[in-house]
Amino acid sequence: MRRSRCVAAALMLIVLASTAASLSSPAGAAARGKLVLAWHAGLASRWLDPQEHDGTATPDNFFTAIHDGLIKNQGTALFDHPALAEKFTIAPDAKSATFTLRKGIKFHNGEPVTPQDVKFSYENYRGAKADVFKKKTERVEIVDDRTIRFHFKEPFLDFAILFGTANVAAPGWVVPEKYYKQVGADGFKQKPVGAGPYRLVRHEPGVKLEMEAFDGYYRPVNVKQLVMTSVPEGATRVAMLERGEADIIYSVPGELVSRVQKLPGVTLAPVLSGSWFLEFPGFQDPKSPFRDKRVREAVSLAIDRRAMNQAESAGFGKVSGNWINNDVQYALEWPEIERNVERAKQLLREAGYPNGFDVDWVTPLPAWYSRGERLIGQLREVGIRARMQTMERGVFFQRLQGGIKEWPGVQIIFHGIRIAGSWSFWYEAHVKCGGFNSRDRLCIKELDAKFEQYERSINPAERKKLAEEIQRAILENHYLVPVFRHAFVNAIGPRVAAQKWQDVFPTITTGYAYPWEDIKLKEQ
């Protein structure tokens, strides 16, 4: 009996010792192998600096490797996954937020991550939505050596969601104050130092980033070397995968999807991405046929969403009923809208268009022209005759910002967007009068009034109710017509250990493969 107790005690000691050893061993020490990501565009240096987040969904691919935030979107957590902060609380009146940093966290240069760095990162932040944070923040208080508190001038209910969504804004992504000031903003973009799972070893601007697992990271990092290389041509990326030169490739071109599916050991990762929907700019103009709700409904019924998904996303997209992604806060689930050509024609007859009508231009988001052509073909079947307008991407955004004067006559805009975080960012961007993308093209007063009420409210239940009411009104009145959610089709090579593609792409609010530290390679 005594002997067995001794054995049990010894075993326990061994277990405790090994656990302690595993906890105290550096995160990257056990990392091995090399993972190569073939990135589908150029590599802009500005994406390496969270302080100048451009508000698009692109930089988070890089931030999540080199940097870290206090909280972030990861896995199924939309914004509140604890990262550099082990915990956080929002005051009941939403007028302050308190974060507690993890113990012993460091930047890649060995300096500790301090509340002062957090304060500097927040106050110095000048990227997307910086004005919102500045306007609402009264002061930032360093409570003790691990605790920091943000005080707001008024209830700031969207603070956490804005703060923690890497593809919306990044004031919560911490940069080392001393180093940042020492090298300056431009120097930092060339040699960024962060607190993320990978430290930058080599940077060829626009071409390649070579990174190595950071020993001081607070989570285990599985792969020793991470290389992100820019390969703009889709067929070349696929060839790299076939030859084993790349382990993960982004954006498999539609025509190569079936080839990739047949490759031994390769897993296709069709990540659901942005939503595509139609807008009728200036639909409230008495001269516009789209002023009539029946006409807008006819357009909706004319669309063959399943065919669109099949042709444009190899069937990997999702035919959803809402124009807002369902992976954001308060997004409303809405049933799929079936195609009904007869009903569409009948509605057009009732609206006074028995022979249909002409649409001056259908303008799809550049450069997704093939889906614009498909839409035009489908509309033609119910008698709506349209031509497609193509333009360079920058021009498109510029014209969106120009408001209704840039979209004269009878027009349809075929949008495709992805915004993480909250449904309200979608509304603010694409519906609200004076909103940063909608400008004066829609201006639906009753909805804007409700949205104002939503923004003022600090009662979550009331906010949810208002959010759903607004979305329902948009869908029932066909102010915007949802088409489908397209798939960002990626592929995973045979060296990566994954049972299913979601093992490598677990974060539902992004098309990218983070958290990077969790990716494993198979045993050699």
Place this chain on the structure above:
Amino acid sequence: MWQFIVRRLLYSIVTLLILSATIFVIVRLTGDPVSLLAEAGARPEDLERIHRQWGLDRSWPVQYVSFLQNIVTGELGKSFNYRLPVSELYFQRLPNSLTLGLVATLISILVGVPAGIISAVKVNTWWDTIAKGVALLGLSIPGFWLGLVLILVFSVWLRWLPTSGAGDWRHVVMPSLALGWYFAASMLRLTRSSMLEVLGSEYIKLARLKGLPDVVVIAMHAFKNALIPVFTLAGVNMVVMVNAAVIIEVIFAWPGIGRLLYEGIFNRDFPLVQGVVVMAGFMIVGINLIVDILYAFIDPRIRLTR
């Protein structure tokens, strides 16, 4: 002679000024780059801030003068996208482009010149027909298609060569073949027509009448004279290959100047596009200037003509 050189230098400066003004205006006609630098549809105050940050709030003449001042001081501005001086980016990529351009030029000469000579010497035989066919294919096969076929055959099927990127000599083979192929065809055609012209000239007929063997006539008399325009073309081709191999560099993810230009255009990175075009202009104008001066040395009639 000095007058001629000064005159040529002035022409070159005027050409570069026209080029700089043209590229300055053209990039601005494409629209406002800030719409691509900011989030889609950013707030007006953000856009204003970025305009100020990059000096885009100034009038075009002021921006142009600043651009010229930068050129004179050897600066080409700072890239919007990379936040690095354009000259630094350009010279980082230049070695890769020079490597690619040199190898592709060599390929184009090694394939185009001998084939052109054989085609001209064996005119209207099946040798000539094959050479003309090769030239036709070379000029009509698009580089991007050839590039992808090369990747499929040599990288994916045979596994001999890496698909893309820069590294050791194996990385250079496919992009330089894909790039040199087109230029080899143009060299072949020019060599052929140049050789045919020389072979029909009086002094060649005289050489033949003197009973010189064919090899001597072709190698010693015809070849040397026929090559002058061919090598002039090779020089210009090389400058084009170094600075504007956009499609090939994109297909093979080759980190050269062509790809830099592509990225600049794609992101409306005005300083980058302006800088790359001006540098290419400098190279072309510079090479032409040197060639003009050399011609003038060789042939005094040239410097006497205005």
